[in-house]
Amino acid sequence: MESIGHLADVILASKRLVIFTGAGVSTESGIPDFRSPKGLWARYDPSDFSYQNFIASRDARMRYWQAGREIYATIRHAKPNAAHLAMAELERLGLLDAIITQNVDNLHQTAGVSPERVIELHGNATRVRCLSCGRPFSRDEIQARLEHGEAIPACALPCGGIIKPATILFGEAMPVRETMEAERRARGADTFIVVGSSLVVFPAAMMPLHAKEAGATLAIVNLEPTPYDDQADILIHGKAGEVMDWVLQMVKARIPHLAPSTSAGRQPTARA
Ligand code: NAD
Secondary structure, three states: OHHHHHHHHHHHHOOOEEEEEOHHHOHHHOOOOOOOOOOHHHOOOHHHHEHHHHHHOHHHHHHHHHHHHHHHHHHHHOOOOHHHHHHHHHHHOOOOOEEEEOOOOOHHHHHOOOHHHEEEOOEEEEEEEEOOOOOEEEHHHHHHHHHOOOOOOEOOOOOOOEEEEEEOOEOOOOOHHHHHHHHHHHHHOOEEEEEOOOOOOOOHHHHHHHHHHOOOEEEEEEOOOOOOHHHOOEEEEOOHHHHHHHHHHHHHHOOHHHOHHHHHHHOOOOOO
């Protein structure tokens, strides 16, 4: 509780708050992470998610789409949880500079964070693109084709090119613009909060180090220890939804005009 109050104070004093999220921020929305015991690596072979295999082998593409069909069915129906909603509320309070996310589930945007403040380091699973002609597809359309029995969906003829979700596979180059922007925001942050990341996937996991090196206060909120816990100024081992909701409530309680007794007055009211 003490560190949650401390984090709320730091957020309120912050001029540039950057939040860095990983798969752990979405597990409370029902989307498994990779490395927890019930995570995706317990059920799938990571080599089916390698860019090189995806491009080179029809079999690998077939296995990728089999897994993708199952994973996307979960992502598509997932709803933002208390952590996503707390972050969106921090933006509404004027306290958020940016969210750098490793997630591909679009839940920060669904929660109401302005898309221009969400930097997606590993892409977004709701979009698909043809690697030959660049034609865009919605992932929902491709999902319908998979559910109708297509094993390896391809671009329309005469192109017939390989289509691929707009997510970054293992071995694939990081998106240049997003990576540079994330690094710039991390270095510009005065407060940097990691939420729900094992901090073992690089180069994404460099972001907290960039922030710390540039002088930010570093907070880590994660269920399990991470390799950077000893660098954190504030370390909270707990569930992202609970912790971020408590942090938000403490932030709001410290903003005088948002104190609970007056909060009803924030609702828009009709004027005579
Ligand atoms: P990870 O699976 O390596 O680590 C997740 C971390 O979150 C773990 O340390 C775990 O202890 C913690 N965690 C799990 N549930 C939590 C909760 N409720 N509250 C707080 N912490 C919790 O995930 P990562 O660090 O993001 O790296 C893996 C890669 O997986 C990323 O590149 C990401 O793109 C991808 N991924 C994304 C999604 C998604 O979009 N939701 C899902 C799975 C994997």
